[in-house]
Amino acid sequence: MNEIRNEGVSLAERHRKVMPSWTSLYYDDPLELVEGHGRRVTAGDGRTYLDFFGGLLATMIGHDIPEISDAIRAQTGKILHSSTLYLIRSQIELAEKISARAPIDNPRVFFVNSGSEAVETAFLLTTAARGSNQVIALRGSYHGRSFGTVAATGIRSWSATSLSPLHVTYAHNGYRYRSPFGHLDDESFTAACADELRTMIETGTSGNVACYIAEPIQGAGGFATPPDGFFVAVKSVLDDYDIPFVSDEVQSGWGRTGRSYFGIEHYGVRPQAMTFAKGLANGLAIGGVVAEERLMNSIQANSISTAGGNPVAMAAGNAVIDFIDSHELQENADRIGQHLLSSLAAISRSNSLMGEVRGSGLMIGVELIEPGSKTPNRVATDAVLAEAKAAGLLLGKGGLHGNVLRITPPMTVTLDEANEALQTLESVLSKVAAQTMTS
The missing domain is CATH 3.90.1150.10 (Aspartate Aminotransferase, domain 1)
Structure with missing residues (x-):
């Protein structure tokens, strides 16, 4: 030994x-x-x-925070784990709260254990639904440390391998400080990025793109914050090609931006799916996807999450949302x-x-x-x-x-x-x- x-x-x-x-x-x-x-x-x-x-x-x-710590302690005194093969009351309650707040049509919620796993799930949903492994991500993006999420991460220092299950095209983000379009005013900058996105779809993809994924405010990318009209213009282009929009809310969700409950809401866009994690359980392992029903139900195989929806993490998540609202x-x-x-x-x-x-x-x-x-x-x-x-x-x-x-x-x-x-x-x-x- x-x-x-x-x-x-x-x-x-x-x-x-x-x-x-x-x-x-x-x-x-x-x-x-x-x-x-x-x-x-x-x-x-x-x-x-x-x-x-x-x-x-x-x-x-x-x-x-007593309200959150007490909720966790109360749950640990009952049961720590059961798996998603059984009904979990706190999981259903948290899904109901998220569904009521998410800017998504007819939402369904699936829980996992981290932001990386949440984004992987979003890729699984969209690639299965579209029959395509093509993804559009943003330059300066960070979506996780797992195989698929690294493939869609647009920061060299976080890209551990060039191998990938996805074919990724990197579009302009809202980071104006070092952008070739940075000298333009907000409206012209946004138009230039949207025009370039259309060109990328026309020249760099087959047209059948699984999804466009974006952080409303880029996290590891240094909090690049796009102009207010940016994602409306982007969504208009995506809609022309019927490309689903995935908003990565792992860092920007739950009101942290101060402008809306989810970061993408501020931009007036309703995405087809959103990923979440991090702050929802105030530090406990949690993650998930909220997506339109048709997209969420596109999986044609068995799938569960052994520890996703864990009763202790769900107790924390419910307490966090209640605390955010009440305070x-x-x-x-x-x-x-x-x-x-x-x-x-x-x-x-x-x-x-x-x-x-x-x-x-x-x-x-x-x-x-x-x-x-x-x-x-x-x-x-x-x-x-x-x-x-x-x-x-x-x-x-x-x-x-x-x-x-x-x-x-x-x-x-x-x-x-x-x-x-x-x-x-x-x-x-x-x-x-x-x-x-x-x-």
Whole structure:
């Protein structure tokens, strides 16, 4: 037996000995988070941090929220698992809540365990329904780490293989900052992207496309936020070819954008399917697809999900939706998000590192650049992440070049906490900018 001795070995070193090299960790001295309350977490180093990343957007309501923790504890005292071969009352109740809120005609809901699995399910549905493996995805997209989802991911650093079960065409997204159409106004930019989409369908596909998949606001892509008319124009093109629209709401769902319950609703589009995961169970493993009945029922084979619809995750999901509604968290995301966006934009006017501030609600990206240019500044981004940690603030990062700060506090964040984070960020950004200018 190969027993590993751990005497005097740090937790990070133990991680590196038994975990894959491609499971990256933040910081040179990685953190272990051991406890959390509200928007604050305590790490293994004994320090308390203001959490403005929310477990990669999954801890959407915050840590140790009694209404959610109590619902989970109550369910664990009854039954942990039964499988979807039996009726699960909480699963049906959660599906009813999602169906009532989803901007989809005659919806049906299927539960899985993650965002990757949810997108895989959407691909299974659409490719089976259309008899085609052709998919249109967006440049800068991220849809998961599994075989099919990696194939539809438009970020080089997240694409582990060129092998694919899908034939993917990558269309323009709403990321104007580095777009060849970025010099155009919103209406002209949108028209150019829609025209290019039509050209791609006509020249790069057989015409029988299984689906078009898009994140309303791109997550790992650095919170690229399209102009308001963008997806209406896209949907008009898709409808001409009868191509189903799949909205990937894994990060933008449940009111986090502050503009609508699901990200795509803000754009006035009714998709044929939506994927969801992450925040719905406030950190527990969950995912799913809500789709039009005809599309959902297109599978002509047996299919179940052993752990999808798990009673514990369903209890958490029901509690989360109830909490969002009863505490008006979508409105809070809008109010606090607008304050964060406007304040960060004001800071950017005197900080040469900040190329663009963008996003909606509590999905905010700050793109960092080499001063006086648009050259991505990943070194400064890593420095800001580390300095913020040293100052007691946890952030995320993303973007095509790894140079975008991701600011995603739980939807329960208060104005005082937002101002605390802003004060820390302003100080840290100024410090790193000064170091950049002198180096």
